[in-house]
Amino acid sequence: MKNIIVGLLTVVIIGLMGYTFMGGGAYHGGEYGKVIEDFGDTMTAGKTVAIEEKDDRKKEMDKLSALRDKAGSAGAFKVSNEYKSKCASCHGVNGSGMQNGKPMMGPKIFGQSAEKLYKDLVEFKSGRKENVVMKGLLIPLSEEDLKRLADEIGEFPARAEAAKQ
Incomplete structure (x- = not known):
């Protein structure tokens, strides 16, 4: 009985397909x-x-x-190639956390002290602060590299002032 019903439905469906095909339309x-x-x-x-x-x-x-x-503000002041390649895509070219007036993925780091930045970088690298992107970027870096990045970012306010003059 099931086979008969399935067979009839198949014939009906094929008939409807043929009718649609013959009708032309779109x-x-x-x-x-x-x-x-x-x-x-x-x-x-x-x-x-x-x-x-x-x-x-x-x-x-x-x-x-x-x-x-x-x-944007790319020409505001000079940053290192290391900052550009590792940090700028999330924190902005000047650390503002903004690009073209829109917030970026990373928070604002402009204006933070070098000591606080270094402490945060060490905590991200060790895993005490959880952020997969940050940890992945920081794993291959030495303590000296982290200190150099923190010092550079800590200098951003002074560089911005110098660029204004």
């Missing part, structure tokens, strides 16, 4: 497919004209604004 680019294309053309026609109407000055200002946003 499946084969028939008349329903063309209606969708026409609808898309009418929706984008007005937008295309609006984009093309921007004058050259506006385009240049948009480009300049995009460059300023992209640059």
Whole structure:
């Protein structure tokens, strides 16, 4: 009995598939497919004209604004390549924890003392403070490397002041 019911359902499903296939419609680019294309053309026609109407000055200002946003505060003061490669992607190029006005993954480290930073780095490396990313970055570094990074980050406020002058 089950086999008969399954067989009938299979025949019905195959029949419906055949009926849909024979109907054309959007499946084969028939008349329903063309209606969708026409609808898309009418929706984008007005937008295309609006984009093309921007004058050259506006385009240049948009480009300049995009460059300023992209640059952020990268030129505020110099940082080492070690800081750039290990810390800047999470804490920002200047340790502010912000990039283009948006918070980053890492917290603000700008303005912290070198001693506190060194203590935190040692605790992250040892596992007393839990952060997988920090531990992974700090494991290959020596105590001297940690001290050098902490000293550099501790100097950020003084470097920022010097860069303003």
